[in-house]
Amino acid sequence: MSKKINVLVxxxxxxxxxxPAVANVYPKGMHITIADFLNNNPDIQAKTAVLADEEQGxxxxxxxxxxxxxxxxxxxxxxxxDKTVKRIIDRVQRGMGSIFxxxxxxxxxxxALMGTSGHLCWREAAExxxxxxxxxxxxIAEGIPEQFVLEHEEMYGEPxxxxxxxxxxxxxxxxxxxxxxxxxxxxREYGRIFYFQPGHETFPIYHNEIIQKIIVNAVKWAKPxxxxxxxxxxxxxxxxxx
Ligand code: ZN
Numbered sequence: 001m002s003k004k005i006n007v008l009v010x011x012x013x014x015x016x017x018x019x020p021a022v023a024n025v026y027p028k029g030m031h032i033t034i035a036d037f038l039n040n041n042p043d044i045q046a047k048t049a050v051l052a053d054e055e056q057g058x059x060x061x062x063x064x065x066x067x068x069x070x071x072x073x074x075x076x077x078x079x080x081x082d083k084t085v086k087r088i089i090d091r092v093q094r095g096m097g098s099i100f101x102x103x104x105x106x107x108x109x110x111x112a113l114m115g116t117s118g119h120l121c122w123r124e125a126a127e128x129x130x131x132x133x134x135x136x137x138x139x140i141a142e143g144i145p146e147q148f149v150l151e152h153e154e155m156y157g158e159p160x161x162x163x164x165x166x167x168x169x170x171x172x173x174x175x176x177x178x179x180x181x182x183x184x185x186x187x188r189e190y191g192r193i194f195y196f197q198p199g200h201e202t203f204p205i206y207h208n209e210i211i212q213k214i215i216v217n218a219v220k221w222a223k224p225x226x227x228x229x230x231x232x233x234x235x236x237x238x239x240x241x242x
Contacts, residue, residue: 004045005223008066009035010057012076013050022201030072030199030206037212044219051076056084063087068097068222070215071104072199080108089113092191093231097222099215102199105160110195113188119161120180126152127175129198131182135169140183140194140217148210154200156180162195170214172197183214185221189231192222 011031016022026033031048038046049057051073063069069088073080088109092098100110105118129150133141157178163186170183182197196218198205205211 005043005219006065006067007035007038007044007046007070007219008057008062008068009038009046009048009070010072011048011050012073012079013052014074014076016075017201025202025204026206030201033206034070034072034215037206038216038219041216044216051079056080058084058087060087063091063096066091066096067224068099068219070099070101070219071107071109072101073107074103074201077107082108085109085112090231092193093189094229095190095224095227097192097219097224098194099218099222100193100195102154102197102205105156105162105195105197113186113193114162116163117161120159121155121157121178123155123157123174123176123178124200125155125176126203127155129153129155129175129182130173131170131198132173133169134171135167138167138169138185139221140169140185140214142217143213144210144217150198150203150205150208150211152203153198153205154203156182156197162186169194170196190224190226190228194218194222 009031013029035046035048038044085108089112104110111118132147155174155178157180160181165184167185168181172180172182184195186193
């Protein structure tokens with residue numbers, strides 16, 4: 001049997017997530033819910049880390065053992081230290097996969113990887129979102145219905161401040177009329193990146209089986225094809241006589 005994919009589910013888990021509005025939906029935190037459904041898949045081994053952990057849960061040793069990093073952050077983006085971000089970017093460039101969920105569009109590592117602002121418009125009105133697949137042959141869309149509904153979600157709307165994606169896998173339509181590129185892929189050197197919009201903390205989005213299947217698919221897609229130890233610029237001898 002091949003080696004399992006080592007996933008680290010990182011959540012800022014700030015005080016707002018311990019309020020009843022969130023804790024009633026995710027009693028142990030969103031990171032635990034996400035890791036639990038990932039661990040139901042025989043190909044995945046998921047662990048968790050939070051901002052309050054030593055080295056913000058993202059030490060060199062932890063990152064070296066991570067194949068795919070999943071990120072949820074919102075009110076504490078600026079508490080993530082620049083040296084932590086640098087370690088993440090280095091691992092992505094050398095092959096680690098990464099999945100940025102919902103409000104991670106404004107996280108330091110996502111903006112650094114994109115080179116753009118990650119801006120969007122938003123509205124918190126518990127409105128309906130209908131998500132459509134735009135790339136049916138993409139591995140992240142495998143086994144997902146051509147469209148499905150989230151009864152209540154925060155609206156995220158275009159224009160979205162990202163570079164042109166490698167592929168747009170999903171778009172979302174919101175009851176209030178806005179649309180959004182809800183699932184988009186990127187590659188930075190050896191590392192694959194997926195941004196996925198659903199996941200406002202007061203709605204049971206990560207308990208939804210379709211959402212869970214998309215995140216499982218995304219982990220499998222983002223796992224490293226090749227991981228390299230260094231991105232130095234070696235001075236190399238010629239292959240032919242000069
Ligand atoms: Zn939100």
